[in-house]
Amino acid sequence: DGGITQSPKYLFRKEGQNVTLSCEQNLNHDAMYWYRQDPGQGLRLIYYSQIVNDFQKGDIAEGYSVSREKKESFPLTVTSAQKNPTAFYLCASSRSDYSNQPQHFGDGTRLSIL
């Protein structure tokens, strides 16, 4: 079955540590996205990528970095510069970056501070 796989499901970060969240899709989608969700809140866009080797900042990119070396993969690194990283992180993909495309989501990674 086609879909999006996020790993790990739970992740703990120590002070000053960078951590990387994995996102892989086998839907052959060009566009991929990273969102942050805080309790009882909607989704906020961190980064998005329209095509391989290209990515753009979203609304809350500070303290995060991404890469898009392969069409299937869009890892997110939460750096030590992100002072409040505790949240639920969701990766999504769509056929194209046009806003009339439904987005397909993974099951998220919950990041906590140790």
Add this chain to the structure above:
Amino acid sequence: SQQGEEDPQALSIQEGENATMNCSYKTSINNLQWYRQNSGRGLVHLILIRSNEREKHSGRLRVTLDTSKKSSSLLITASRAADTASYFCATDVISDTGRRALTFGSGTRLQVQP
């Protein structure tokens, strides 16, 4: 504040009753999408309605769009306990870079009592 705002924030009904959730937005849109999120999971796309459509159906779901009032509603008929989830509307807005992007509201938490 966010482009799309759902109302009510929380809704509790009995199985078999209908559930209605509303979404209001501020700027003109090309389309509006509704998503569902089970607790601790990713979002699942339910339905997309274009700005030139007034109503759309999918199974027990009925979505309406009133562009003059900048609002949409999601109706779930004959609700089931399995419909318990958070429901989000997403609207396409033009970002500072001129790109149209999906913006998610903060959601309606629906509890269906068996």
